[in-house]
Structures are given as C-alpha cells and as structure tokens.
Amino acid sequence: MSRDTALVSAEWAEQNLDTPGLVFVEVDEDTTAYDGGHIPGAVKIDWKTDLQDPVRRDFVNQEQFAALLSERGISNDDTVILYGGNNNWFAAYAYWYFKLYGHEQVKLIDGGRKKWELDARVYTKDVPVREKTSYVAKAPDLEIRAFRDEVVEAIGVKNLVDVRSPDEFAGRLLAPAHLPQEQSQRAGHIPTAISVPWSKAANEDGTFKSDEELAKIYGEAGLDGSKDTIAYCRIGERSSHSWFVLKELLGHENVKNYDGSWTEYGSLIGVPIALGDEPGKA
Amino acid sequence: MTSPATNVATSAAGCAAPDQSAPLPSSVDLAKETVITGFVRNAEGEAVGGAYVRLLDGSGEFTAEVVSSPEGVFRFFAAPGSWTVRALSRHGNGELAVDAARGVNEIALNVATA
Structure with a gap:
C-alpha cells in the first residue's frame, strides 16, 4: 500500500x-x-x-x-x-x-x-439512483482489528499509539473539545502508549502531510518500526485516520485499529491507566 | 433511503460535532463545563456558515474542530485556560486568543482574505 x-x-x-x-x-x-x-x-x-x-x-x-x-x-x-x-x-x-x-x-x-x-468545488443536492447489487463481503480480516485483551497484553510490548488530543491523553479532558466533558469512563491513557494526535498527520486543510513528514512525526514520537502497532482514540474513528497513515501511506506491517478505544478501555474494571503527559510504565 | 439498521442511538456517542446552532443541551452542567462559543463573521460583518473552526491548546496543538452553522455559530467544550480559536473558510481565515473560565465564554471571530 x-x-x-x-x-x-x-x-x-x-x-x-x-x-x-x-x-x-x-x-x-x-x-x-x-x-x-x-x-x-x-x-x-x-x-x-x-x-x-x-x-x-x-x-x-x-x-x-x-x-x-x-x-x-x-x-x-x-x-x-x-x-x-x-x-x-x-x-x-x-x-x-x-x-x-x-x-x-x-x-x-x-x-x-x-x-x-x-477549494470552492461544486456540490449537488441530487441523490443518485444506483441499481441494487449482490455484494459479497469476505470474512473479517482480524489482522487489522484489535480487541481489548490484546491491548492489555500489548502494554510495554507493542507500540500503542494514542491519537487523541494531548489533553485527552493526559486525562485533563475526557472527550474531544466539541463535546460535553461529562463522560462515564475514567480519564487518562493506556500505560506505555505514545501520544501522537491524529491531527499531527494532517495539514490545516485536511490533506495528509508528506510521507517524509509523517515518518518523521512517528519516529520522533518513539514509534518502534520493528514492533507491531495498535492505534486507539475514543471511539475508533480518529485512530482509523492514523491507522490509514501508518498502514496505507507509510506501509507499516501489522498495524491494528482498536475500535473499542477509550470508551471501552476507560470503562474496564481493573486495567492499568496512566495519567499525565508521559507514556508511563508497564 | 432505506438502511439495514434501524435509526437508534448507539452505545457510544460519535466524535463528530453536534449541530452548532442548537441550544445547549439541558444535560450540560455549566457549573462544570467551560464553553467557548461565538460567531464567525466576514469583513462586512456578515455571518459565515460552513467555516472550519478549530480549537488549539496552549501549545498550539489541535484539540477540536467544528463547522460553523449557517448563522456562523460555533461551540466548544474545553477547560479553563488559554486557547486559540482559528477559522478557515471560503471567505478567508482568522484567529483569536481566548482566556477561558468555567461557564460560557463568548467571542467574535472575524475572517478575511490575507
């Protein structure tokens, strides 16, 4: 890719x-x-x-x-x-x-x-009519989807990439700042996760940065290219953006998206949580 | 358009921004929330809808982005402290520093072509 x-x-x-x-x-x-x-x-x-x-x-x-x-x-x-x-x-x-x-x-x-x-390109309100098809979906490729047990086992072992904003990572905010902050889950991040906000990968106009810039951002943040990677955010869509960068643009092998993300992890009983701006210890 | 799934709430609210011109939901506790809200206007003082308004933290890092309503309204739920609100639009860009306190912080953001 x-x-x-x-x-x-x-x-x-x-x-x-x-x-x-x-x-x-x-x-x-x-x-x-x-x-x-x-x-x-x-x-x-x-x-x-x-x-x-x-x-x-x-x-x-x-x-x-x-x-x-x-x-x-x-x-x-x-x-x-x-x-x-x-x-x-x-x-x-x-x-x-x-x-x-x-x-x-x-x-x-x-x-x-x-x-x-x-760019002020053209929009339409016309809704296209497309003939129905008989689409066949394949069995889910779980090589790109991470589940919670795997995430807990990855602490201190794999690259965990927290792509939320720095304040969400540190535990100062519980949700992106366009949403009310009262949330049921605990604040913080998964211990040993590095903080690479999804927005680092994008220019202000929403386009992706160049491959060179992207490689530099993850390298400087401490992503170890020899290890498997799991990306997460709050509900799994911002981490899809970063998963896309790592897997599809930079061509890293073995990158998974943890779609359960913080809404699941921050609600689990007994799992470790780190607070503050540092990754924390396993 | 029909859908295989019925229209019910999912277990986790999405991360996309809600309707920016809607009144504050009654569940929002203003004793706890720090709301940064306001209007985007162009050089003629007209409301700019469809502007991309982003909230940057004290270090200039992206925190959130919303699209202004047709009336030019935007709203963030932040925390007390220093923030920058920046808008990009077809009518140009603009930004403003905000020292936010708990409760509602109202600002007016003007955009103009450079």
Whole structure:
C-alpha cells in the first residue's frame, strides 16, 4: 500500500466524477452535511445508522455490510472513493471496514469535504439512483482489528499509539473539545502508549502531510518500526485516520485499529491507566 | 433511503460535532463545563456558515474542530485556560486568543482574505 494506491486528490476526483467503475461515497456522522450538498454522484453512508449494529455494541457484521453495499448499489468490482467531514475521520473509519471485509479497490479523497469546500468545488443536492447489487463481503480480516485483551497484553510490548488530543491523553479532558466533558469512563491513557494526535498527520486543510513528514512525526514520537502497532482514540474513528497513515501511506506491517478505544478501555474494571503527559510504565 | 439498521442511538456517542446552532443541551452542567462559543463573521460583518473552526491548546496543538452553522455559530467544550480559536473558510481565515473560565465564554471571530 502507498499514497498512489490509497489516496486521490480532490482535483483527480473532480476530473473523474463520471468515470465508469468508480463509486463516490460520503461517510459522515452528521449526514445533514450530505443532504445540504455533496460531491456529484456520491452516495452516502451514515456512520451511526449504517455502520453500527443497532443492538449489540459492535459494528455491522459481514452479512450486514454486504446488505448495506448491495442496497447502495456498490459491487465487488467497483473502485470505492471515500470522503467525508471531520478531516475524513469517518471516511477513514469506513475505509478500514472496506479493508476488513476484503474490498479490493478503495481510496480516500485527500482532505475530504474540507478540502473540497476550501477549494470552492461544486456540490449537488441530487441523490443518485444506483441499481441494487449482490455484494459479497469476505470474512473479517482480524489482522487489522484489535480487541481489548490484546491491548492489555500489548502494554510495554507493542507500540500503542494514542491519537487523541494531548489533553485527552493526559486525562485533563475526557472527550474531544466539541463535546460535553461529562463522560462515564475514567480519564487518562493506556500505560506505555505514545501520544501522537491524529491531527499531527494532517495539514490545516485536511490533506495528509508528506510521507517524509509523517515518518518523521512517528519516529520522533518513539514509534518502534520493528514492533507491531495498535492505534486507539475514543471511539475508533480518529485512530482509523492514523491507522490509514501508518498502514496505507507509510506501509507499516501489522498495524491494528482498536475500535473499542477509550470508551471501552476507560470503562474496564481493573486495567492499568496512566495519567499525565508521559507514556508511563508497564 | 432505506438502511439495514434501524435509526437508534448507539452505545457510544460519535466524535463528530453536534449541530452548532442548537441550544445547549439541558444535560450540560455549566457549573462544570467551560464553553467557548461565538460567531464567525466576514469583513462586512456578515455571518459565515460552513467555516472550519478549530480549537488549539496552549501549545498550539489541535484539540477540536467544528463547522460553523449557517448563522456562523460555533461551540466548544474545553477547560479553563488559554486557547486559540482559528477559522478557515471560503471567505478567508482568522484567529483569536481566548482566556477561558468555567461557564460560557463568548467571542467574535472575524475572517478575511490575507
């Protein structure tokens, strides 16, 4: 994986809106953004209603994912071009799902909605009609998904990368600062995790920094290239963004996203937690 | 558009910013929260909706980002201390330093082309 295979520019996207075999997909938590105007031809995926199981605390399973893509008119052969708001957090999260369920060709638009907006590119309110397909999802690739027991065992052993803001890492804030701070879980971070906020990987316009800059950021933060890596945040979407950087742009092997993230870890009974700006001891 | 999943709340609230022009939820305890809120306006004093407003901490590190409402409104839940609020938009950029205290801190943020 590399920048050439995993990423397209907004300019490329605009020039390829009508190219056969491409499906543009906007992924957001707040889908009113899509409803107010989106990239022409793009279908939408709602992070909450489409990608989460409505009952169990988990995301959609293999059958649910296949049903979703079939209903949206996406086939296994299509090249899926993802973008969204929040600096592509949810688009990166969906990208991770597409990889998890074995979709071959999937890419992100560098900068997502923000870059599109700042470039003053065209939006439409027209919702495309796509014929239903019979999408077949593969069994989940658990090489890219971490679960809690594995995370606890990784303390002091693997690279743990906390991609939340420094104040969330230290335990001074419990959630991103656009959300109320009253939360049920404990504050802090997983001991021995290094702090590399997701935002370090992005330019102000939402595009990714260059491979050289990215490699330098993680190197200086203490990421050990010889070890396996697990990225986490609060609910797993900001860490999808960093997972994308490490695995898809920088080509690191064995990078997992811990989607349970701090909402799960910070609620577990008995697990160790570190407070303050330092990684802490195992 | 139909969906395989029904529209119910999930176990964990998402990280995306809520509607910026909505009133503060009644569950928000202003004795505990430090709210930084205000309007984005352009050089003509008109509200700028769709601006990307980000909150930077005392060291200049990104903390959060929201999109201003059609009325130009934005809102953050921070902690007492020094912050910078910065906006990017089609109408230009702007930023403002804020010394926030517990409760509601209101600011006016002007954007202009450089």
